Amino acid sequence: MSAAHPNLLNSAWSQRIAHAKAVWRELTRDELLWSGGDALRLANLVRERYGLSRRDAEQQVKSFLQDLDASDVH
DSSP: OOSSOTTOOHHHHHHHHHHHHHHOTTSOHHHHHHHTTOHHHHHHHHHHHHTOOHHHHHHHHHHHHHHHHHHHOO
């Protein structure tokens, strides 16, 4: 898993936090802002908060980011 998702800039990420919050309700807005859309940071937050394995957390984040990319295609 790459450390940062190439299509998410910090400014774009702040606009997508509501989507992330809908998926991971136990993460706070501040935590999501802190992650900056960085896949590794986000996976670590998900892993810690939900007690998932690293692999499962990374897969959730990867799927989430792919879904965001797909929704951006017009």
